[in-house]
Amino acid sequence: MSKAPIVDILMYHSIATDDVATAIAPDIFKAQMDAVETSGTPVITLDDYVAARNGEKSLPPTSIIITFDDAFVDFQEQAFPILSEKGFPATVYVPTGCVGGTENWRGALQPPRHIMNWSDLEHLAANGIQLGSHTISHPDLNELKTLDLIEEVRRSKQTLEDRVGKEINHFAPPYGIADYFARTAIERLYQTSVGTSFERATLESDIIDLPRLEMFYFKKMKRWEDHLAGKGKGYMTRRRTLRQAREAVNRPWERV
Ligand SMILES: [Zn+2]
Secondary structure (H helix, E strand, O other): OOOOOEEEEEEEOEEOOOOOOOEEOHHHHHHHHHHHHHHOOOEOOHHHHHHHHOOOOOOOOEEEEEEEEOOEHHHHHHHHHHHHHHOOOEEEEEOHHHOOOEOOOOOOOOOOOEEOOHHHHHHHHOOOEEEEEOOOOOOOHHHOOHHHHHHHHHHHHHHHHHHHOOOOOEEOOHHHOOOHHHHHHHHHHOOEEEOOOOOOEOOOOOOOOEOOEEHHHHOOHHHHHHHHOOOOHHHHHHHHHHHHHHHHHOOHHHOO
């Protein structure tokens, strides 16, 4: 049994109809959020989670944190209206050097998807959406020389803070990858960092590699509703085993 409280950190990228693992159709996203609302599971922020770990706050037995990587424009168009209608907070991880442009990194779709501009991001930050850093240029951090690594981790935080006037405390490494050196750089500047290991978080999880639930795996509503009802353990275990087998043979940027 996992130790309570359990926190499911949901991972989304694009909310669109592209037939790829980094996109979820708007109607499915809406159904997933409706199911969260119906289940009554509280949606909290990463700050709440940190406060709970510091003993400053208590969490219910199960709660949810919603995260989006890459800051695609469809967040603003598709996800934000649903989140704000339900009063659900969320975190969007921004690759600051790509703001107002398109995805241009390894694994990008063709044609590339558009990324929000600064005025979109400033508007979101003023309306209940927390921004986190997703580096400047979306590199694989493990491939960088030390100075470039520090620059990607530090300057992205500084840029976001200058733009939105709020402290930026949360980070997501591109591709979920951060070796020892990357971790060291991240933990010096951020309170949390999220990864891609497919597990439910607890207050004991590695705070610089928090597990997340890839929501692509919960496109079937019955499966998501079962999970929310606490009946999803068998599926989680099977999916984790499959994923580990796939990651052992695939190149890391093919991870979702
Ligand atoms: Zn990304």
